[in-house]
Amino acid sequence: QVQLAESGGGLVPTGGSLRLSCATSRRTSTYYAMGWFRQVPGKEREFVAGLSGSGRRTMYADSVKARFTISRDNFRNTVALQMNSLKSEDTAVYYCAARQDYGDYVFYEYDYWGQGTQVTVSS
Numbered sequence: 001q002v003q004l005a006e007s008g009g010g011l012v013p014t015g016g017s018l019r020l021s022c023a024t025s026r027r028t029s030t031y032y033a034m035g036w037f038r039q040v041p042g043k044e045r046e047f048v049a050g051l052s053g054s055g056r057r058t059m060y061a062d063s064v065k066a067r068f069t070i071s072r073d074n075f076r077n078t079v080a081l082q083m084n085s086l087k088s089e090d091t092a093v094y095y096c097a098a099r100q101d102y103g104d105y106v107f108y109e110y111d112y113w114g115q116g117t118q119v120t121v122s123s
Contacts, residue, residue, distance in 0.1 A: 002026055002112045004096045009117030012086055020081040022096030022114060033101045034079045035110055038092035050106035059106040088123040
């Protein structure tokens with residue numbers, strides 16, 4: 001069982017940056033693939049970025065490519081999502097997710113989820 005807790009959300013102007021962090025209850029540097037998702041009211045939760053359990057592969061939604069970066073800090077047991085050049089359409093609740101796997105595959109479905117953190121980009 002893995003507990004996840006997101007932090008770092010807030011209000012930021014268009015073009016600004018935010019860094020989200022996902023603290024994990026256990027070491028996820030190995031055996032866990034990680035992902036970030038987001039959801040706005042009335043819409044389905046959508047995939048934003050993923051990191052394979054091996055750490056060798058990442059994948060991003062087309063809407064965030066070249067702007068967002070997912071990374072893992074093995075020492076602090078955290079996974080981060082660096083968000084640059086933010087747009088109003090990035091406004092959403094962002095969720096961290098984990099799935100037990102140590103391969104190179106980046107998943108779209110996960111077993112463990114955090115409670116989410118709100119990101120609001122003001123235009």
